[in-house]
Amino acid sequence: MKAELYDDAYRHHRQRPPEELRGELTRGAKRATLWVRESKDRFLPDIPWERLRILECGGGMGGLALELARMGAHTTMVDFAPGAVTIARDLGVDAHVLDVTLPDARVAGPFDVIVDSHLLHCLPTIPARASYFQFLRDHLAPGGIVVGETMVHRKKMYVPLGWRLDDDGILWQKFADWVPVRRISDSLVLEEEFRAAGFRIAYFYYYANYGIAPSAEFWDIPVEVLPASVRFVLSRAD
Ligand SMILES: C[S@@+](CC[C@H](N)C(=O)[O-])C[C@H]1O[C@@H](n2cnc3c(N)ncnc32)[C@H](O)[C@@H]1O
Numbered sequence: 001m002k003a004e005l006y007d008d009a010y011r012h013h014r015q016r017p018p019e020e021l022r023g024e025l026t027r028g029a030k031r032a033t034l035w036v037r038e039s040k041d042r043f044l045p046d047i048p049w050e051r052l053r054i055l056e057c058g059g060g061m062g063g064l065a066l067e068l069a070r071m072g073a074h075t076t077m078v079d080f081a082p083g084a085v086t087i088a089r090d091l092g093v094d095a096h097v098l099d100v101t102l103p104d105a106r107v108a109g110p111f112d113v114i115v116d117s118h119l120l121h122c123l124p125t126i127p128a129r130a131s132y133f134q135f136l137r138d139h140l141a142p143g144g145i146v147v148g149e150t151m152v153h154r155k156k157m158y159v160p161l162g163w164r165l166d167d168d169g170i171l172w173q174k175f176a177d178w179v180p181v182r183r184i185s186d187s188l189v190l191e192e193e194f195r196a197a198g199f200r201i202a203y204f205y206y207y208a209n210y211g212i213a214p215s216a217e218f219w220d221i222p223v224e225v226l227p228a229s230v231r232f233v234l235s236r237a238d
Pocket of ligand 1: 003006007057058059060061078079080081084098099100101117118119122123
């Protein structure tokens with residue numbers, strides 16, 4: 001899905017009072033903040049927060065990055081939607097416009113923790129995902145981890161009018177044309193994809209009771225028919 005489509009979704013937030021937005025974003029980032037903290041404490045207990053280098057990929061308006069920076073970590077965020085990056089910067093986040101699927105994508109690193117909060121499922125094509133996995137591997141410090149949460153398939157999923165789910169788990173949305181917007185893999189397929197991309201899986205947990213809405217239009221839909229979620233922690237296999 002193109003950066004402009006995400007940018008459209010972020011546009012109206014740019015007119016909002018910064019304090020109101022900051023409050024909403026940090027409240028919204030609470031679950032993810034806890035998840036990153038738990039993962040860091042479990043897998044990197046010896047690095048103090050003040051020395052921890054974190055990169056968040058697809059960080060949107062920066063709520064999570066802001067919280068992680070507040071906890072003391074050196075936090076960088078990237079997103080390919082310029083509107084989101086502007087908002088994040090206005091909030092004080094070290095944010096940069098970057099498409100993580102471009103083969104030459106680089107950001108000054110390396111990082112002890114790379115966070116993916118709902119970005120991976122926004123990359124529907126295999127080449128884009130392969131390129132992103134390489135980006136993650138290239139930016140991990142020795143011993144570093146990728147901490148993520150992503151949507152995965154469940155047997156019964158609600159697909160409303162204007163959306164289509166194909167046999168490869170790609171969710172298409174009708175704009176002027178049909179656009180592939182999400183990849184909702186089976187969790188076993190995702191696990192295999194991580195291994196094939198050169199990662200060691202340190203943690204992989206399927207949450208049937210936590211459904212991720214593909215977009216705001218899905219927020220009122222019962223959780224049992226939304227895509228389920230997986231939380232994962234990866235390190236380089238080599
Ligand atoms: C579903 S949103 C998640 C935003 C935020 N992490 C959260 O959990 O609220 C996915 C984000 O990834 C960004 N994104 C999608 N594809 C990207 C790419 N190829 N490179 C960088 N950012 C991308 C979008 O602009 C969007 O901000």
